Amino acid sequence: MRLIALVATLTAALVITSPAAAQSDELQDASQLLKQGQLDRALERVEAYLKGKPKDARGRFLRGLILAEQNKPNDAIRIFTELTQEFPELPEPYNNLAVLYASQGQYDKARSSLEMAIRTHPSYATAHENLGDIYAKMASQAYDKALQLDKGNTTAQTKLNLIKDLFSPGSPRPPKTAAARLDAAKIAVATPSQKQTQKQPAPASKPPVKTAEPAAKPVPSKQPARPAARNPDEVLKTLNQWVKAWSDNDVAGYLGHYAADFQPPKGESRGNWESQRKARIAKPRKIQVKVESPKVVFSDNGRVTVTFRQHYQSGALKVASTKTLVMVKAGDKWLIQQEKVGG
Numbered sequence: 001m002r003l004i005a006l007v008a009t010l011t012a013a014l015v016i017t018s019p020a021a022a023q024s025d026e027l028q029d030a031s032q033l034l035k036q037g038q039l040d041r042a043l044e045r046v047e048a049y050l051k052g053k054p055k056d057a058r059g060r061f062l063r064g065l066i067l068a069e070q071n072k073p074n075d076a077i078r079i080f081t082e083l084t085q086e087f088p089e090l091p092e093p094y095n096n097l098a099v100l101y102a103s104q105g106q107y108d109k110a111r112s113s114l115e116m117a118i119r120t121h122p123s124y125a126t127a128h129e130n131l132g133d134i135y136a137k138m139a140s141q142a143y144d145k146a147l148q149l150d151k152g153n154t155t156a157q158t159k160l161n162l163i164k165d166l167f168s169p170g171s172p173r174p175p176k177t178a179a180a181r182l183d184a185a186k187i188a189v190a191t192p193s194q195k196q197t198q199k200q201p202a203p204a205s206k207p208p209v210k211t212a213e214p215a216a217k218p219v220p221s222k223q224p225a226r227p228a229a230r231n232p233d234e235v236l237k238t239l240n241q242w243v244k245a246w247s248d249n250d251v252a253g254y255l256g257h258y259a260a261d262f263q264p265p266k267g268e269s270r271g272n273w274e275s276q277r278k279a280r281i282a283k284p285r286k287i288q289v290k291v292e293s294p295k296v297v298f299s300d301n302g303r304v305t306v307t308f309r310q311h312y313q314s315g316a317l318k319v320a321s322t323k324t325l326v327m328v329k330a331g332d333k334w335l336i337q338q339e340k341v342g343g
Contacts, residue, residue: 091124326340
């Protein structure tokens with residue numbers, strides 16, 4: 001499994017305040033010491049940095065990585081858990097929690113953490129790969145149990161052998177580390193450019209499909225795709241899930257419905273907008289959101305516009321307004337790209 005060493009940047013959702021240059025150099029030095037295996041010095045550097053900025057997400061993330069490398073998984077788990085609570089929109093802390101849980105044999109917890117990572121970032125390839133490893137490990141346990149109960153079960157033995165071959169020490173995988181003692185452990189540094197490449201496979205897979213059709217003509221190839229893409233039930237299902245996450249104070253689920261290129265209203269930065277949304281959703285004890293008379297309109301550019309009457313109630317505040325969402329398809333999920341109040 002892949003333990004993400006996210007140090008230089010987290011995501012656009014995190015805003016690191018000035019003086020950024022000196023602080024960035026401090027963390028980069030600590031990160032370099034970590035890569036060189038100088039764990040004690042790296043931790044000293046990070047601890048000194050966090051004395052001045054105890055809430056800094058990047059410093060805490062790096063501290064968690066160092067503690068994991070020092071074979072202190074419980075301390076690292078505590079740090080990554082706190083980060084998921086304070087920054088639920090980030091997939092990387094969930095991923096690292098999964099690696100640590102898996103190293104302790106807690107595969108159910110690892111699976112849940114990876115599912116959260118994918119929920120917040122559906123195109124996060126590392127989490128999908130790690131989830132596959134978790135399923136393989138859980139399958140291995142099930143086949144092993146089957147053989148204990150029935151030693152003559154050759155089918156279970158064959159499947160178990162296949163999984164063992166997949167995770168065998170001789171397979172071409174990067175070396176294990178103290179941070180991820182699970183078989184097939186991997187360490188990678190997540191940067192903006194790497195995240196962009198994680199989103200590339202879907203577009204890249206389209207040309208082979210088109211060229212594989214010998215006599216593919218524009219009209220026949222496009223017509224079958226439209227009914228699937230223009231299914232209003234899919235859009236309304238996503239709308240209801242968004243409303244439910246909001247009403248349930250599920251911050252991660254709510255923010256997970258917004259596209260990576262979501263445009264906050266009034267030119268506000270994505271980081272500020274998310275901070276405000278988290279405060280408003282998590283703070284009230286009870287939120288009720290209802291949608292009335294939704295209208296779904298598809299456009300030729302692959303987007304869909306949903307207009308509805310929204311009824312919001314929290315405590316003494318009760319508001320009804322017309323809202324419009326512009327949504328785009330990302331894989332098999334519709335995500336919100338624009339949100340407007342007033343139609």
